[in-house]
Amino acid sequence: MKPDQNVKKLADHLFLGKVCGKCGETKRYKSNKRCVKCRKATCKESGKLYDLKHPGRGKEYRKNNRAKTYFSAMCRRAKERGTKMELTLQDVQEMIDGHSGICPVLGIPINFYTVGRHNGNSASFDERRSGEGYTKENTVIVSWRVNKIKSDATLDEMNKIVKYMGSV
Secondary structure: OOHHHHHHHHHHHHHOOOOOOOOOOEEOOOOOOHHHHHHHHHHHHHHHHHHHHHHHHHHHHHHOOOHHHHHHHHHHHHHOOOEEOOOOHHHHHHHHHHHEEOOOOOEEEEEEEOOOOOOEEEEEEEEEOOOOOOOOOOOEEEEEHHHHHHHHHHHHHHHEEEEEEEEO
């Protein structure tokens, strides 16, 4: 490569952006081939193609095999966090089958068959004591909303919110 080409390539990368391989527009982005807009469109397209090529691995499969879907996600999270995963696929299936369908914390109906984006009523497996892992004693099914609220608030922060809401 000539020195002028190196400078041009560096200038394109750092200051001027790159030419998208799909739409041809010059934009700033990290990928070497496509801009964000084209990557999102491609992901959606390839996702549909993937479902057609592998019908056993798409949204319908996940909807019809909820226990396997939840179980594999819990295994992945436990591995990432370095925590215990003592539940088996059969334990997860029994928890789903034996659940009343009502969130024990908020009293709202829980939907086990949400496919795609979570909503407040989506089922979520919660570790009662965070960091202790997924065990029979430490795991409970709650609504996704409860887990989202609990995810980054401390007990002190929650008590302050309750105190504030009681004074309003």
